[in-house]
Amino acid sequence: MTTLQQIPESLQWNGETLNILDQTKLPLEIVYIEATSLQDVREAIVKLQVRGAPAIGLAAAYGLYLGVRDIETDKIEEFREQSRRFADELISARPTAVNLAWAVEKLLQLSSDAQSVAEAKFIIMEEAIKLHLADEATCKEIGENALTLLHDGAAVLTHCNAGSIATSRYGTALAPLHLAKEKGWEISAFATETRPVFQGARLTSWELKQSGIPVTLLTDNMVGYLLQNKKVDAIIVGADRITANGDTANKIGTLQLAILANYYQIPFYVAAPLSTIDISIETGKEIVIEQRDRSEVTNIGDLQIAPDGIDVLNPAFDVTPNELITAIITENGIVTSNYRETFLRWGNEE
Numbered sequence: 001m002t003t004l005q006q007i008p009e010s011l012q013w014n015g016e017t018l019n020i021l022d023q024t025k026l027p028l029e030i031v032y033i034e035a036t037s038l039q040d041v042r043e044a045i046v047k048l049q050v051r052g053a054p055a056i057g058l059a060a061a062y063g064l065y066l067g068v069r070d071i072e073t074d075k076i077e078e079f080r081e082q083s084r085r086f087a088d089e090l091i092s093a094r095p096t097a098v099n100l101a102w103a104v105e106k107l108l109q110l111s112s113d114a115q116s117v118a119e120a121k122f123i124i125m126e127e128a129i130k131l132h133l134a135d136e137a138t139c140k141e142i143g144e145n146a147l148t149l150l151h152d153g154a155a156v157l158t159h160c161n162a163g164s165i166a167t168s169r170y171g172t173a174l175a176p177l178h179l180a181k182e183k184g185w186e187i188s189a190f191a192t193e194t195r196p197v198f199q200g201a202r203l204t205s206w207e208l209k210q211s212g213i214p215v216t217l218l219t220d221n222m223v224g225y226l227l228q229n230k231k232v233d234a235i236i237v238g239a240d241r242i243t244a245n246g247d248t249a250n251k252i253g254t255l256q257l258a259i260l261a262n263y264y265q266i267p268f269y270v271a272a273p274l275s276t277i278d279i280s281i282e283t284g285k286e287i288v289i290e291q292r293d294r295s296e297v298t299n300i301g302d303l304q305i306a307p308d309g310i311d312v313l314n315p316a317f318d319v320t321p322n323e324l325i326t327a328i329i330t331e332n333g334i335v336t337s338n339y340r341e342t343f344l345r346w347g348n349e350e
């Protein structure tokens, strides 16, 4: 029996429009917004109404279709030029998670041989649906691979939300927790609140509680105390972009967890699909880190918590160097070293 019965789907395509679970309303309200255009999808991505690297890739895929569907020319070259502009408009929504660009570029590539505009439009829609349907199986494979590193009775710490609502279903870092529960394992989690947008407090603690998985919420500055005083078997997080050498961009605050994990000699795992691996860049130094609005730091909702005009830093991600990562867990398997060779081999096998 799946633990996900109480977790709504992140995205629902009805053949004409995209219903997006508004993650900014969670955990207090389950609200879907209907995206009828590319611009609707792009806005939902920017506002984090849909968030999570795989989920924004899937949303962008549907967004591309919603855009190209209304292109009126019957000239394939004109269609391709406009499609490229739509793709770039979507990709510009958020720069760090490679899944967004990966999904959109894949649809353009798959439709590049179409002999007519109508055929190209059909391929883009069909392939967007295929990506969506394939993602759940990918997340379950990641979860099964991650379970080989855990055990019945394990306690894991996670950061941000790399859960079911950040993907199609199951999640990446949270996939092993859902699968462990389905296998009847006793497994528990610690979830950091994840300032400034509270994906951990609002989303992960809600997702795991709804799934019947014991979860303890802590503030981001309590992790040192936790690892010093409690038994934590592993830290497992998601990813937004993994470079050829295994450096990994993930939610801001991940780097310090990796440093603490290494100090306390606790395994630090990254769980992500192959679509999060960007073999085109060698190291994390080349990853563009999204800088978000100052209000996310100076306010909690409508409540101002900092003085007017204060200088603010708000990078949405940081980069964990590969030497602090115990293993990267994907649907293809678990990698602990020689990342570039493995990623290249997997890319050639695709």
Ligand SMILES: CSC[C@H]1O[C@H](OP(=O)(O)O)[C@H](O)[C@@H]1O
Pocket (backbone or CB within 6 Å): 051, 052, 053, 054, 097, 159, 160, 161, 162, 163, 166, 167, 171, 172, 173, 199, 237, 238, 239, 240, 250, 251, 252, 316
């Ligand atoms: C499987 S979600 C991956 C990744 O995406 C999240 O970022 P955001 O909430 O800003 O979209 C977070 O870094 C997760 O670990």
